[in-house]
Amino acid sequence: MGMGDQIRKQLAAAALKRQLERVSGEAAASNAHKVEAPAEDKPWNARARFEAMPLYQQVSLMRQMGDTLRVQSPFFRVHEGAAGATTTIGGREYINFANYNYLGLSSDALVTARAKDAIDRYGMSASASRMVAGERPVQRELERAIAQLYDTEDCVAFVSGHATNVTVIGALFGHGDLIVHDALAHNSIVQGAQLSGAKRLAFPHNDWRELDALLARVRHEYRNVLVVIEGLYSMDGDFPELERFVEIRQRHGVFLMVDEAHSLGVLGASGLGIREHSGVAPDDVDLWMGTMSKTLAGCGGFIAGCQPLVDMLRHLAPGFLYSVGLAPALAAGSLAALERMQAEPERVAALQARGQQFLCEARAAGFDTGTSAGYAVVPVITRSSLKAAQWANALFEEGINVQPIFYPAVEERAARLRFFICSTHEPDQITRTVETLARIAKR
Ligand code: PMP
Numbered sequence: 001m002g003m004g005d006q007i008r009k010q011l012a013a014a015a016l017k018r019q020l021e022r023v024s025g026e027a028a029a030s031n032a033h034k035v036e037a038p039a040e041d042k043p044w045n046a047r048a049r050f051e052a053m054p055l056y057q058q059v060s061l062m063r064q065m066g067d068t069l070r071v072q073s074p075f076f077r078v079h080e081g082a083a084g085a086t087t088t089i090g091g092r093e094y095i096n097f098a099n100y101n102y103l104g105l106s107s108d109a110l111v112t113a114r115a116k117d118a119i120d121r122y123g124m125s126a127s128a129s130r131m132v133a134g135e136r137p138v139q140r141e142l143e144r145a146i147a148q149l150y151d152t153e154d155c156v157a158f159v160s161g162h163a164t165n166v167t168v169i170g171a172l173f174g175h176g177d178l179i180v181h182d183a184l185a186h187n188s189i190v191q192g193a194q195l196s197g198a199k200r201l202a203f204p205h206n207d208w209r210e211l212d213a214l215l216a217r218v219r220h221e222y223r224n225v226l227v228v229i230e231g232l233y234s235m236d237g238d239f240p241e242l243e244r245f246v247e248i249r250q251r252h253g254v255f256l257m258v259d260e261a262h263s264l265g266v267l268g269a270s271g272l273g274i275r276e277h278s279g280v281a282p283d284d285v286d287l288w289m290g291t292m293s294k295t296l297a298g299c300g301g302f303i304a305g306c307q308p309l310v311d312m313l314r315h316l317a318p319g320f321l322y323s324v325g326l327a328p329a330l331a332a333g334s335l336a337a338l339e340r341m342q343a344e345p346e347r348v349a350a351l352q353a354r355g356q357q358f359l360c361e362a363r364a365a366g367f368d369t370g371t372s373a374g375y376a377v378v379p380v381i382t383r384s385s386l387k388a389a390q391w392a393n394a395l396f397e398e399g400i401n402v403q404p405i406f407y408p409a410v411e412e413r414a415a416r417l418r419f420f421i422c423s424t425h426e427p428d429q430i431t432r433t434v435e436t437l438a439r440i441a442k443r
Contacts, residue, residue: 071389072396074403082107085424087401094401095429097419100294102376103265103347104424105337111297118332126325131315136328142335146290146302149272149338151282154310157302157326158319161261161291162188164301167319168287169226169257170195172312178222180211182229184236186259189228198226205233206371208244215252225254231263231274235410235418236370237355237377239263242278246285257287265295266376271341271348295341298334300326351376351423354430358421361434367441370416379405379416380437388415394440400433 050056066073080088084104087096105111122136130139139157147155158164169192173179177198181189184205193200199222203211211227219225227249232239242258249256260273268276273290275282282288287305292298303313313320341347352375359374368381382388385406392404395417406415417437421430 065385066389071393074389074392074396077401085422085426085429089401092399094396094399095425095433097400097402097421097433099422100262100420101297101424102295102351102420102422103271103297103337103341104422105295105297105340105347108297108337108340110340111333111336114336115298115329115333118328122328124329125327128324129321130325131321133325135325136331138328138331138335139326142326142331142338143302145335145338147304149342150275150288150304152288152304153307155302155304156310156313156317156320157292157300157331158317159300159323159326160319161293161299161301162191163319163323164289164291164303165189165259166192166195167317168289168303168313169193169228171317171319172196173198173224173226176222177224177226178218179226179228180214180254181227182206182233182240184230184233185228186230186234186261189259193228198222205236206238206240208241208248211245212248212252215248215254219252219254225252226257227254228257228259231258231260232266232373232375232377234262234377235405236379237372237375238370239267239274239277239373239375242274242280242285246280249284249286255286256284257289258285260288260290261294262376264290265341265348266351269348270345271295292330292334295337296334297337298330300330300334347423351421354423354425354427355421357427358419358430358434361431362437365434365438367434367437376421378419378421380419381414381416383413383415385412385415388417391437391440392417394443395433395436398436398440400436402433 077089080091083096083099084101084107085096087094118138126136126139127133143155143157147153158167165186165188169179169189173196175197177196178201179193179196179198180201180203181193182205183202185202190200201214203214215225227245229240229245245256258274263273265271267274270276275285283306287303287309290302292300292302303310315321355376355378356374358378359369359372362369362378362380370379370381372378382391388404388406392402395402402417402419404416405418410416
């Protein structure tokens, strides 16, 4: 591609970015139901059209961005088999860095056999809420196993990790309460806080000193206060100093919730997550939240904690009470994955070794890996959406599948490729990937 072409593409990308900024601003405003249509074109005077919604315009612009940059969309790719360290797309095998199958258990023969047995015994669906339609033994077995893992009194499982955060935070807190979360908190945490009606504040990423100062200023104005952090941040691959947050929890009299979506099976010598990594006591954290969709090779979310907490959620959290129980096959498969993780700590060790290898080799090649600690998530920060898209495309052509993250998902200067590493990646797959990327970056 000539220099003129490059400049034209960059100008087009910048124009699109400005348009996107404007449209996302409008979308946010319209979501907040604050925009009053002018009297002459009240929406009900014409046929209601989804295409007129700012949200749809945002989607169209995202598509245009791909066309203008002449990059193939990296989204919604169809995988033709189980995706792990490698995957097959369009009949071709790729080294795969775009999934959360951290311990390679999603297609493990023992795990899938247990899921199949559960289907044969209980059928596909739990078909209704557990409170009214009853339980399947395997749902409680999974919950007890997770409670044992966290050394808590009990645990409750939900059908989605995202819905777990939304319904749990939304149900437990309300007007007059305060929810404070890390600035890089997952969307589900933010949505839960918004649903709750509590005041919501964010503190700078991993900055416990700022959190401490914030609570010193405002704690007394609220009844219940919840602090939410994550065990491993999925955009940057870094983690909080949990013991500092535990100390703040005790001093300010607040609830502490840790989302272990990306740290269970990843941190700690036996994969027990950030609790094992940091050595805090099980009851130093009030809500241990996690997902079954990553290390546990299934789908769903959980909360492990004390009995009163789990009792409240089992009886009154809308996302539990008014939603179907976890499918028996998913409960059985995730329980099998949990047992496998505990029986084979070498999987955790392999994941940690591969993560460190990726981080060291990427840094040695001169890439900006941000604050990644080299556990399962390593970003390569490109600082340009265009570059992230082009590098991801070029890697794909070379048989390597990785997701670019670009504006508006992150700020333009934070655009990146995000590599998810799993225990089943071979060392030479990682070396080949970093070498290929270094070659592409030099072009
Ligand atoms: N919490 C965090 C930190 C996540 O990254 C995710 C999704 N990756 C979720 C919750 C939601 O989990 P699930 O995809 O299993 O619904």
